[in-house]
Amino acid sequence: MRFILTLTAGVLLGAATAGAAEHILVSGGCALMYFEKYKNQPHDKYWGNFIDAAEVRARQLNLPAGDQLTWLVYRPAYVNRGRAENANLLAAIQAKAAGARARLFWFDTQRELLNYLNKGRNRDQVKVARFEYFGHSNMLCLMFDYSNALDGAAFASSILHQGDLKKIDADIFTKDAYAKSWGCHSGESYSAEWHRRTGIPMIGAIGKTDYSRGGLPFLSSPNGKWSQ
């Protein structure tokens, strides 16, 4: 009898898990004012641009029952910025994640991010239904770091170049998965390469996006638009 109950519970749990999907938000890191204050147009005067935008998005999402919301944040940038501002930014981010009811995971490198995407869950059972990125980018690359470890640049392990997209297993996504980069210029090349590599369309900006008003970024180029 105990065996039958256990088996039944297992089957029910398995069925529930098999139907669940994971929604992933990714926040890249902020620059250091130590570097940015010398630039004509300094980035990231506020450390939390990419955090607040993701938090707003997390609160907007109305996920189907059983689906899970995961928030991946590039940690080193917030450690360094927190050190510069004498503030515990990691704790602040943890509090925001808890408020948005998102499971928070830190990542320090591209490899850790890819490892989570591909193997962070049993992808036979829990597919990725959503991928949204908040952070620095150019048309070819998502930059989790910019002007933090290196002035005006990033270490190669801190970016996800479109040439690296082949490292994402294409079968981790649901068939109708949603993907969007809220960074600048992704719609000019990155989105197409993402689609080609994963089979999932990605919405990206043609032109720049601006986080400076708080919340979700808006298109800031004169002829800017969202494109797949």
Next chain:
Amino acid sequence: MKTPRPIFPLLLILGALTVTAQEPDPAAGVDREPPAPAAVDTPPAPKPKPAPKSIPRAWGDRTGPVYIGHRFVTERYTEWGWVWKEKQDYRKGRWVIVQETPGRCPIPSRLGNDLKSDHDYEYRLYGEFLPEQGYDPNYDLYVEVFRLKGFELIGPADPLPLTPAANSASPTKRRSSSLPTRGHRVELDY
């Protein structure tokens, strides 16, 4: 009774000042006739380089292997310049991003508060090349990284006949015609 002071010299001085004020400002020559061309066989002497402001002669930890660094300032390049080992030929110079550590050892010109003030200056650099490359988003380049821990100012130097980024690679192997080629700017901003 006081003798009245002669006013003639005063008028002369005022006249001279007026004439001087009416002369055109040579620096504001946008609507003036172009100057007569200089003799072609007497090119103007190059202007002496101003010394970088407030860059200290030496800074930071100056122990360990010595490298020579030639600063090269280009528009929007993230890279610092070329670096080679002290006893090597400059042609071994590697185009690098310099990693500076806030509070420890910044690049020299940051100490002078003008990042572009030391173009074509050379330094003895102390530090190391890192195993990991950096990414320059302006030009879509992977570039070697030199972690700086100290330096000594050598002074101005002749320009090097080297091409920026010659030893750097673009990760974008396949390009459509709409993609930038190496050396072309890729917009970056958020």
